[in-house]
Amino acid sequence: MDSSPLPNELLILWWVIPILLVLILVRLLTAARSRAWRGEGFVRSAARRWLPEESYRALHNVTLPTLDGTTQIDHIIVSRFGIFVLETKAMTGWIFGGENQARWTQKIFHSSYRFQNPLRQNYKHIKALEAALGGPSSSIHSVVVFVGDSTFMTAMPANVTQGVEFINYIQSFRDPILSDSQVQDALAMIQAVRLPPTRKTDREHVMHLEARADPFSSRQCPRCGSAMVVRTAKRGSNAGNQFWGCSAYPRCRIVQNM
Numbered sequence: 626m627d628s629s630p631l632p633n634e635l636l637i638l639w640w641v642i643p644i645l646l647v648l649i650l651v652r653l654l655t656a657a658r659s660r661a662w663r664g665e666g667f668v669r670s671a672a673r674r675w676l677p678e679e680s681y682r683a684l685h686n687v688t689l690p691t692l693d694g695t696t697q698i699d700h701i702i703v704s705r706f707g708i709f710v711l712e713t714k715a716m717t718g719w720i721f722g723g724e725n726q727a728r729w730t731q732k733i734f735h736s737s738y739r740f741q742n743p744l745r746q747n748y749k750h751i752k753a754l755e756a757a758l759g760g761p762s763s764s765i766h767s768v769v770v771f772v773g774d775s776t777f778m779t780a781m782p783a784n785v786t787q788g789v790e791f792i793n794y795i796q797s798f799r800d801p802i803l804s805d806s807q808v809q810d811a812l813a814m815i816q817a818v819r820l821p822p823t824r825k826t827d828r829e830h831v832m833h834l835e836a837r838a839d840p841f842s843s844r845q846c847p848r849c850g851s852a853m854v855v856r857t858a859k860r861g862s863n864a865g866n867q868f869w870g871c872s873a874y875p876r877c878r879i880v881q882n883m
Contacts, residue, residue, distance in 0.1 A: 665685070665686070665699050665700070665713050665715075667772050668699070668700055668711060668713050668770055668772065668791070669683070669685055669700070671789050671791075671792060672700065672702060672792075675789065675792045676702065676792065676795065676796075680704055680705070681702050681703070681704045681795070682702070682703045682704070682808065682812055683700060683701070683702050683703075684700070684701045684702075684703070684812070684815060684816075684819075685699070685700050685701075685822075686698075686699065686822050687700075687701055687815065687819050687822075688819060688820040688822070688826050688827075689750075689753040689754065689756075689757055689818060689819060689820070690753075690818070690820065691749075691753050691756075691847055692845050692846065692847050692848070692849075692850045693844055693845045693846070693847045695820065695826075695829065696749055696750055696753045697827075698710055698711075698712075698750045698753075698754070699711055699712055699713045700713070701754070701815065702795065703808055703811050703812055703815075704795075704803070704808065705801040705802070705803045705804070705805065705808055706795075706798040706799065706800065706801060706802065706803075707764045707765070707766050707798050707802060707803070708754070708762070708764055708765045708766065708803075708811060709765075709766050709768050709795050710747060710750050710751050710754060710765060710766070710767055710768065711768045711769075711770055711791065712743050712746055712747040712750065712767075712768070712769050712770070713770050713772060714743055714769065714770070714771045714772065715771075715772045715773050716731055716771060716772075716773050716775045717731075717733060717773045717774045717775050718731050718732050718733035718734075718774075718775055718776075719731070719732040719733075719775070719776055719778045720732075720771065720775050720776065720777050720778060720779075721778050721779050722742060722779060722781070723779060724742075724744060724781075724782050726742055727741070727742055727745065728740065728741060728742060729741075729742055729743070731775075732778075743769045743785075744767060744769060744782070744784075744785070747767045747768075747769060748767065749847070750767075751765050751767055752847075754815070757814060757815055757818045757819075758811060758814055758815070759814070764802050764803060766784065766798070767784055768784050768786065768791055768794060768795065769784060769785045769786065770786050770787075770788075770790075770791045771785070771786070771787045771788075772787075772788065775787065844869065844881075846871040846872075846873065846877060846879050847879065848871070848877055848879045849871065849873055849876075849877045849879070851871055851872045851873040851877065852872045853869040853870065853871060853872065853879075853881065854869070854870060854871075854872050855867055855868075855869060855870075856868055856869070856870040868880050868881065868882055869881040869882075
C-alpha cells in the first residue's frame with residue numbers, strides 16, 4: 626500500500642502554525658510594551674528636565690486599587706498649581722478624534738486602528754485618585770501626552786498634547802491653589818495607598834484588565850461595588866445591544882460596554 630508524506634506534512638503544520646501565531650502575538654505585545662516604556666521614559670525625562678523638583682513633585686507608574694480591580698496611572702505631578710494626571714500614548718501616524726467621541730482612530734498609510742478615547746481612559750484614573758485623596762478635587766487636571774511621530778488631523782482640546790507640549794500646558798497654571806503642606810499631604814496619601822511598583826503588581830493589573838475585557842466574567846460596579854449584570858438596551862440607537870449595568874439601578878446608573 627502506497628504511503629504519502631502529505632499526512633506527516635499536515636501534522637507538522639498542525640503544530641507549527643499555532644506556534645508561529647503565538648510567537649507573532651508575543652512579538653507584537655513586546656513591541657507595544659516597548660513603545661509604551663519609551664513613551665513613558667520620554668515624559669519622565671522631560672518632566673525631570675523642565676519641571677523643577679522644588680515646585681513639581683512627580684510620581685510614575687502609580688497603580689491604585691479600585692472597586693473592580695486596579696487602575697494604572699503613567700504619571701502624577703503634584704504642585705501648588707494643581708495635581709496633573711498624565712496618560713501617555715506612544716503612537717505614530719494620523720490621529721483623528723474628538724473630546725466626546727468614545728473611540729479615536731489611528732491611521733497609518735492605508736490601515737486604520739480604533740482605540741479608546743484617552744481622555745475617557747484618564748477619567749477613571751482621576752476618579753481613582755480622587756478616592757485615594759478622600760473626595761472630589763477641583764485641583765486635579767487631566768493631561769494626555771502623545772509621544773512619537775504622530776499628527777493630529779482634528780482639533781484637540783488644550784490638554785491633549787504632543788511631545789514636550791505637556792510642559793507648557795502644566796506651566797500655564799500659574800495661580801497657587803494648594804499650600805506646601807497640602808502638597809506634602811497629597812504626596813503622602815498617594816504613596817500610602819498605591820500598590821508596590823513591582824512586576825507582580827504589573828502582572829496582576831494586566832490580569833484585572835483581561836478579566837474586565839472578558840464579557841463572560843463577573844465584575845463589580847466601579848462606583849458602588851455592587852454586582853454588574855448583563856442588560857439589553859430596549860430603545861434608542863443601541864436597541865437590542867447588550868451592556869453591563871449596575872444591579873443597584875436606579876440608585877446607581879453606571880454602565881459599561883460589552
